[in-house]
Amino acid sequence: xKNPYKILGVKETASLDEIKKAYRTxxxxxxxxxxxxxxxxxxxxxxxxxxYDQIGTNEARTKFDQxxxxxxxxxxxxxxxxxxxxxxxxxxxxxxxxxxxxxxxxNLFHGAHQKRRAQNQDINYLMDLTLEEAVxxxxxVITLANGKxxxxxxxxxxxxxxxxxxxGHGLTENSGPPGNAYIMINVLPKAGYIxxxxxxxxxxxxxxxxxxxxxxxxxxxxxxxxxxxIPPNVSTGSKLRIKGKGIITNTDVGSQIVKIKVVxxxxxxxxxxxxxxxxxxxxxxxxxxxx
Amino acid sequence: xxxxxxxxxxxxxxxxxxxxxxxxxxxxxVVPLNKKELTLDEEDIERIKLxxxxxxxxxxxxxxIPIILHLIDQLNHLHLSFKNNYCH
Numbered sequence: 001x002k003n004p005y006k007i008l009g010v011k012e013t014a015s016l017d018e019i020k021k022a023y024r025t026x027x028x029x030x031x032x033x034x035x036x037x038x039x040x041x042x043x044x045x046x047x048x049x050x051x052y053d054q055i056g057t058n059e060a061r062t063k064f065d066q067x068x069x070x071x072x073x074x075x076x077x078x079x080x081x082x083x084x085x086x087x088x089x090x091x092x093x094x095x096x097x098x099x100x101x102x103x104x105x106x107n108l109f110h111g112a113h114q115k116r117r118a119q120n121q122d123i124n125y126l127m128d129l130t131l132e133e134a135v136x137x138x139x140x141v142i143t144l145a146n147g148k149x150x151x152x153x154x155x156x157x158x159x160x161x162x163x164x165x166x167x168g169h170g171l172t173e174n175s176g177p178p179g180n181a182y183i184m185i186n187v188l189p190k191a192g193y194i195x196x197x198x199x200x201x202x203x204x205x206x207x208x209x210x211x212x213x214x215x216x217x218x219x220x221x222x223x224x225x226x227x228x229x230i231p232p233n234v235s236t237g238s239k240l241r242i243k244g245k246g247i248i249t250n251t252d253v254g255s256q257i258v259k260i261k262v263v264x265x266x267x268x269x270x271x272x273x274x275x276x277x278x279x280x281x282x283x284x285x286x287x288x289x290x291x
Numbered sequence: 292x293x294x295x296x297x298x299x300x301x302x303x304x305x306x307x308x309x310x311x312x313x314x315x316x317x318x319x320x321v322v323p324l325n326k327k328e329l330t331l332d333e334e335d336i337e338r339i340k341l342x343x344x345x346x347x348x349x350x351x352x353x354x355x356i357p358i359i360l361h362l363i364d365q366l367n368h369l370h371l372s373f374k375n376n377y378c379h
Contacts, residue, residue: 091338091364156317250315250346
């Protein structure tokens with residue numbers, strides 16, 4: 001459910017007048033009559049109007065703040081999809097071929113039923129995926145117990161332990177319906193990449209100079225390399241976020257968290273040492289004293 | 292009435308990230324009307340919003356989503372068939 005305060009761009013503490021003002025401004029901007037060529041405007045306008053309905057009056061706002069509109073919105077979303085299916089909807093009609101309507105209703109109303117035959121056994125398979133394959137998705141072919149090949153489309157963002165079901169690809173030893181094939185996913189670890197929820201954490205070694213002055217560094221991600229801006233004065237352990245380069249879920253896309261590791265040169269340069277010694281005397285710098 | 296939107300437009304329209312929409316399509320939870328150009332119509336957009344809500348509001352995981360969609364589609368089909376065949 002979208003937050004009506006966010007849709008209208010007001011704070012949750014905003015007054016009714018402020019909400020009304022924000023609504024009027026946005027409604028004017030997105031009104032379909034003013035932008036007939038923009039396909040997305042109508043939906044946006046509806047969204048703004050609905051948000052205002054939710055928090056535009058004291059009564060509605062109290063209900064929303066107490067969490068009541070969630071249910072209302074859910075019903076609305078379910079019925080929105082339902083409404084699209086009531087006039088030859090593609091999704092609903094995809095079932096027409098699976099069971100003929102007449103036959104189904106005859107069975108339903110005349111009590112006709114068939115004796116069920118014992119189903120054949122299911123078979124389980126284990127599929128190892130690299131982290132890249134799991135995050136980005138992949139298509140693989142596995143050879144089933146009956147020698148046939150099965151093309152398996154792995155969706156992006158799959159996690160270890162996910163079980164994919166392939167109906168009818170199990171055993172077919174007896175005359176009953178065939179069993180199912182189940183593929184259990186195992187995502188192999190990748191050195192240097194730690195998955196934490198929807199985020200992926202990596203370490204980035206940088207030089208003393210880069211830490212001090214800042215830099216633009218090319219960082220590998222599972223989606224390809226990106227240039228990361230390192231701000232000046234970062235320390236080992238500082239974390240920088242690259243949005244949209246983590247795990248894809250149904251609600252968001254995680255980030256890659258880049259953990260900085262400052263690496264000093266193996267050999268000290270006498271000139272640098274001299275400069276540091278001179279600097280050290282001049283400035284009061286004690287990281288253990290910082291709060 | 293939405294006639295046909297590209298994924299970028301659908302993302303803007305629904306407020307859902309393009310990658311998430313693409314994931315729904317790759318999972319075959321959403322089947323674009325035009326599979327070649329990946330354009331989505333109103334049915335697809337409403338279905339995308341429904342899937343997102345299933346995950347966000349009801350905590351439904353990826354394994355359960357196709358089962359729920361399958362049942363919803365069957366129910367919608369049966370409801371439509373019932374109306375057409377027996378409610379004249």
